Amino acid sequence: EVQLVESGGGLVKPGGSLRLSCAASGFTFSNAWMSWVRQAPGKGLEWVGRIKRKIDGETIDYAAPVSGRFTISRDDLGNMLYLQMNSLKTEDTAVYYCTAGVGATEVDFWGQGTLVSVSS
Amino acid sequence: DIVMTQTPLSSPVTLGQPASISCRSSQSLLYSDGNTYLSWLQQRPGQPPRLLIYKISNRFSGVPDRFSGSGAGTDFTLKISRVEAEDVGVYYCMQATQLLTFGGGTKVEIK
Numbered sequence: 001e002v003q004l005v006e007s008g009g010g011l012v013k014p015g016g017s018l019r020l021s022c023a024a025s026g027f028t029f030s031n032a033w034m035s036w037v038r039q040a041p042g043k044g045l046e047w048v049g050r051i052k053r054k055i056d057g058e059t060i061d062y063a064a065p066v067s068g069r070f071t072i073s074r075d076d077l078g079n080m081l082y083l084q085m086n087s088l089k090t091e092d093t094a095v096y097y098c099t100a101g102v103g104a105t106e107v108d109f110w111g112q113g114t115l116v117s118v119s120s
Numbered sequence: 121d122i123v124m125t126q127t128p129l130s131s132p133v134t135l136g137q138p139a140s141i142s143c144r145s146s147q148s149l150l151y152s153d154g155n156t157y158l159s160w161l162q163q164r165p166g167q168p169p170r171l172l173i174y175k176i177s178n179r180f181s182g183v184p185d186r187f188s189g190s191g192a193g194t195d196f197t198l199k200i201s202r203v204e205a206e207d208v209g210v211y212y213c214m215q216a217t218q219l220l221t222f223g224g225g226t227k228v229e230i231k
Contacts, residue, residue, distance in 0.1 A: 045169065045212055047220040061219055097168055104180055105159050106216055110168040
């Protein structure tokens with residue numbers, strides 16, 4: 001069974017930093033394209049960014065609103081995905097989902113999400 | 121950026137009746153490899169999203185066959201042949217031809 005478990009969310013002040021983690025199991029993590037998708041309270045889904053697998057160059061892409069502030073990384077040995085978020089803004093407040101693409105799409109499986117609140 | 125536009129915003133449906141959701145992209149989703157990377161996701165209340173349909177019309181593992189997808193180019197449709205109570209939620213289309221973008225969502229509720 002595929003499992004994606006996010007952690008690291010919480011309350012942070014504007015301008016602050018936070019690091020989210022996603023622990024993956026139940027599939028070959030090194031073969032997956034991994035992404036972060038967020039959902040502001042009561043709003044729709046917004047793609048944050050993704051990291052491809054090593055054989056695809058481990059290329060990383062970001063959505064424009066987070067480019068230069070957020071950094072995605074992965075640890076294939078530990079089956080972990082990370083999202084380093086710096087210079088946080090109030091508009092970054094959202095539930096952040098970790099997703100795994102294992103063959104059908106880039107978002108075949110989703111975690112339960114972790115809430116990030118940016119407020120003074 | 122490719123913009124995804126869904127209609128309607130809300131779809132009240134009688135149990136056992138069909139439902140249909142439309143999605144239009146701002147440019148063709150046909151990729152150079154011949155595939156069209158258009159997917160549909162379902163988000164039940166209080167739950168994370170779940171993949172239903174990929175590459176226009178392929179049902180993901182475990183998805184009931186009352187869900188079907190169709191379309192081409194820039195116009196796509198998700199149909200539920202007979203709505204059940206567990207189908208209540210918000211449905212999103214998503215393109216992955218050029219990075220990823222999601223439609224705004226369509227809420228399916230029971231009349």
